[in-house]
Structures are given as structure tokens and as C-alpha cells.
Amino acid sequence: MTIKGKAFIVGAFEHPTRYAPDKSVSQLHAECARGALEDAGLDFRDVDGYFCAGDAPGASPAFMAEYMNLRLGCFDGTEAGGASYLAHVGHAARAIAAGHCSVALITLAGKPRSRRQNTGTERRIASPDRPDAAWEAGYGATIGTLYGNLACRHMYEYGTTSEQLAWVKVAASHHAQHNSHALLRRVVTVRDVVESPMVADPLHRLDCCVITDGGGALVLASPAVAKTLRRPLVSIAGFGETIRTGEGGHANMLVTGAARSGAAAFGEAGVRPRDIKYASIYDNFTIMVILQLEDLGFCPKGAGGRFVQDGNLIAGVGALPWNTDGGGLCSNHPANRGGMTKVIEAVRQLRGEAHPAVQVPNCDLAVAAGPGGVHGIGHAHATAILERMA
Numbered sequence: 001m002t003i004k005g006k007a008f009i010v011g012a013f014e015h016p017t018r019y020a021p022d023k024s025v026s027q028l029h030a031e032c033a034r035g036a037l038e039d040a041g042l043d044f045r046d047v048d049g050y051f052c053a054g055d056a057p058g059a060s061p062a063f064m065a066e067y068m069n070l071r072l073g074c075f076d077g078t079e080a081g082g083a084s085y086l087a088h089v090g091h092a093a094r095a096i097a098a099g100h101c102s103v104a105l106i107t108l109a110g111k112p113r114s115r116r117q118n119t120g121t122e123r124r125i126a127s128p129d130r131p132d133a134a135w136e137a138g139y140g141a142t143i144g145t146l147y148g149n150l151a152c153r154h155m156y157e158y159g160t161t162s163e164q165l166a167w168v169k170v171a172a173s174h175h176a177q178h179n180s181h182a183l184l185r186r187v188v189t190v191r192d193v194v195e196s197p198m199v200a201d202p203l204h205r206l207d208c209c210v211i212t213d214g215g216g217a218l219v220l221a222s223p224a225v226a227k228t229l230r231r232p233l234v235s236i237a238g239f240g241e242t243i244r245t246g247e248g249g250h251a252n253m254l255v256t257g258a259a260r261s262g263a264a265a266f267g268e269a270g271v272r273p274r275d276i277k278y279a280s281i282y283d284n285f286t287i288m289v290i291l292q293l294e295d296l297g298f299c300p301k302g303a304g305g306r307f308v309q310d311g312n313l314i315a316g317v318g319a320l321p322w323n324t325d326g327g328g329l330c331s332n333h334p335a336n337r338g339g340m341t342k343v344i345e346a347v348r349q350l351r352g353e354a355h356p357a358v359q360v361p362n363c364d365l366a367v368a369a370g371p372g373g374v375h376g377i378g379h380a381h382a383t384a385i386l387e388r389m390a
Contacts, residue, residue: 002268007093007104008226009234009386011040011219012347018183018332020213021114026057026067028109028215033068036217041229042103047219048073049101051092053084055110055335064107074100081372082282083241083257084108085218085340086382089368090239092220102222109215110335117211117336143284144208146374148200151287154254155202157302160290162202164305166193168286169206169329171313176326178355183210184330207286209327214334216344232351237271237365238385240264246376256288257381258295258369265367266297269385273297276385277363278349279320280342282370283327292369293320296383315358324349324358342368343384350388364388 013035015028023031029052037043047070050061054077057063061075076091078084085108092104154160170190176182188206196206226233241264244257266272273296281296283289290304298320299307312318325331325345328338346366348354365387372380 001094001097003090003093003097003239004237004268005223005235006097007220007222007236009218009236009343009347010221010226010229010231011036011042012344013039014216014332014341014344015109015214015334016181017214018181018212019113020111025055025109025111026064028111028213029056029064029107030068032109032215032217033105033107036219037105040219040221040231042219044068044070046103047105049075049092049095049104051076051088051104051106053077053088053108053337054079055108055337080380080382082284082337082339083370083372083380083382084337086343086368086370086384087241087380089218089220089236089343089384090241090382093236093239096220096222102225104220105217106220107215107217108335108337108340110337111213112336113211113213142200143374144200144203146376147285147287148203150253150291150375151202154287154290157254158305160305162194162204163190164309165202165207165286165290166190167308167311168283168289168313169193171308171311172283172323172327172329174314175324175358176330178357179326179331182326182331183212184326203285203287209284209329209333209338210331212332212334214332216334216340218340218343233389234347234350235387235389236384237387238265238267238269239383240268241382242380244375244379244381253376254291254301256291256295256375257371257379258292258383261381261383262296262369265383265385269387271365271385276320276365276367278324278346278360278366279322280346280366280368281322282338282342283323283329284333284338286329288371288375296367296369315360321358321360324354339370339372339382342370346386350386
């Protein structure tokens with residue numbers, strides 16, 4: 001079932017806070033929901049579909065549906081880590097296209113900064129029920145070391161350098177300076193990145209995303225509803241999702257789930273990477289941006305480092321404007337699930353509502369893509385192609 005032209009994003013809201021010790025997670029979810037509904041010109045009574053993931057209280061849609069007093073015809077609580085909310089955009093669009101609901105609300109919220117989460121350096125204690133626990137838990141992996149391994153391998157295979165990785169952070173910082181809500185607004189240089197403290201060789205502190213509280217929400221609607229709302233029409237033109245397994249230790253770990261989810265999304269939309277005007281690509285670590293750029297088809301495998309160097313991701317400078325809000329590397333990574341903010345900034349770009357300094361001229365086609373879980377251990381990925389309709 002194709003979803004192209006059958007569902008539209010009509011509301012988007014990103015919570016302005018980056019630190020909320022005085023708010024509950026439920027409150028943040030509800031505030032984001034209200035913001036997105038107000039942006040759409042709707043209210044809670046209009047919602048008949050609700051989508052959330054494991055960051056919701058009780059890890060279930062039921063508790064937030066109760067909190068917001070929703071009357072639902074369908075719901076979805078799929079949990080796929082950072083990819084959850086990119087996946088829910090596709091799931092909500094499919095539900096609307098199938099007639100299961102006409103107004104779908106998607107909410108995200110979390111408080112990792114208030115809870116003093118470490119920047120990828122805290123040891124991951126796997127549940128004994130997890131299939132990887134018996135084989136890998138004893139090595140004491142952290143998020144940082146896992147992605148450091150990927151960066152090392154990419155350097156070994158393709159000659160990628162720390163300076164090339166640093167260009168991803170430099171691009172994010174050039175954009176974040178224009179975002180009044182960004183956690184890190186200082187423009188950094190390649191030298192700043194490579195001279196920042198080492199976290200997990202070869203990844204430095206500035207190769208890592210920020211840790212923030214906050215959240216966001218999206219509202220999708222059927223064509224019949226969307227055309228009554230006086231909002232720019234942003235269609236989900238194509239969608240793809242996958243679970244990329246480790247294939248029993250035999251997988252090429254430099255190929256992410258983007259290779260499959262991206263191909264599906266581009267295929268459904270009937271467009272190619274060269275047609276994209278703006279890219280929102282999940283940036284938990286600089287290396288993950290490079291891997292996804294390759295797997296989505298923006299450059300050949302192994303050429304990601306060369307593609308990003310010299311500012312190729314900076315709006316107004318490079319060929320592929322990317323994460324123009326500052327992304328997870330500089331602005332916001334709420335609940336460790338940056339997929340939501342990727343869609344929100346893509347919607348801003350397509351509506352012409354991004355900051356004037358980073359707004360892409362005549363932006364009519366965008367991609368939002370990102371992983372969930374940890375690459376190599378339960379790695380999910382989702383990609384959505386978004387299009388501004390006349």
C-alpha cells in the first residue's frame with residue numbers, strides 16, 4: 001500500500017527546554033502534544049490515533065492516552081530506540097491511508113540531562129535475557145566505544161580522518177548559532193573538535209551528541225482534514241524501515257540499516273538522492289552521519305569523509321544542507337531519540353519556516369533518516385521522504 005499523498009504532516013512542535021528538572025515526562029509529552037495541535041489548528045478532541053515509544057510513561061500508549069484524555073480508534077507503541085519516531089511517521093501515515101484514523105498524534109519526551117546521564121561513557125549493563133549479553137557484556141562496552149569501533153574500521157578501510165569526522169560537528173555548529181534554543185551555540189573549528197578530550201578513540205567529546213531534556217510532537221492528518229487547516233501541506237512521499245542484524249557476527253558493520261530503509265523510501269517516493277534539497281540525518285556521533293550519507297546514496301561507500309569535508313553540509317555553502325537546527329550534535333537530543341527532531345526540522349524547511357540564515361531556497365523535497373538501538377546490537381533504521389505539496 002503506497003502512502004504517497006495519503007497523509008500530511010499538519011502540525012509540528014519542538015519543546016524549547018533543554019533542562020526540565022521541574023517537569024514530569026508526562027507533562028513534557030502533553031506540552032509537546034498541545035504545541036503541535038495548536039500549530040495544526042486542532043485540539044485533543046480531534047485526535048483519533050496516537051503513537052509513542054518506550055519513553056512514554058509505562059512504555060505504553062495507554063498511559064499518555066489517559067493523561068491527555070484521548071478517544072482513539074488506533075494506537076501504536078512500537079519501540080525502536082532513536083528510530084522510533086521516524087518509524088511512527090510511516091506507521092501513522094499508513095494508518096491514515098488505511099482509514100484507521102484521520103488525525104494522528106505522535107509525541108516524544110524525556111529527561112536524560114536532569115537525570116545526569118553520561119555522554120556515551122557509562123557502561124551498558126545488558127539484561128541477561130538479551131541475546132547479546134552472554135557474548136558481549138563481559139567486554140564492558142559503552143555507546144562511545146561501540147561507535148568508536150565503527151570509526152576505527154572506517155578509517156582503516158577507507159582512509160577517513162579525524163579531521164573529516166570533525167567537519168560534521170563544524171557544520172552542525174554553524175547552524176546551531178542561529179538557533180536560540182540550541183544547547184551548544186558556539187561555532188567550532190576542526191581543530192576544536194580534534195583537540196577536545198578523547199572519549200573513545202578515535203571519537204572526541206565534540207564528535208558526540210549533546211544530552212538534553214525536552215521533546216517534540218507531530219500531527220498527521222488525512223487529505224480531507226489537512227485541506228481545511230490553512231497550513232502548508234507536507235506529504236509523506238515515501239517511507240522505509242528495517243532491522244539490521246549482526247548476522248551472527250558476519251555482517252559488514254560499515255553498512256547501516258539506511259541502505260535498506262533508504263532504498264525503500266526513495267523507491268516509494270519515486271525520487272533519487274540527487275533530487276533532495278535538504279537532509280535531516282540522525283547525528284548521535286559524527287561517524288554515524290558519514291555512514292548514513294553513504295548508505296542513503298549521497299556518496300559512494302567509503303567516500304563519506306571526503307563528502308563532508310570543507311563544509312559540504314553547511315547551508316548556503318555546501319551541496320547538501322543538513323540538520324539546519326544544529327541537530328543532535330549541538331541543539332537537542334531529547335530522550336536519546338533524535339528521530340523526532342529530524343522530522344520537525346525537515347517540516348520547517350519544507351514550510352519555509354527555518355531560520356532565515358539556514359533556510360534552503362525553494363525547498364520542496366527533504367529526507368529524514370535515522371537509526372535506533374545500537375549499530376551492531378539490535379539496530380533499527382527508518383527513512384522518510386517528505387514533500388511540500390502545492
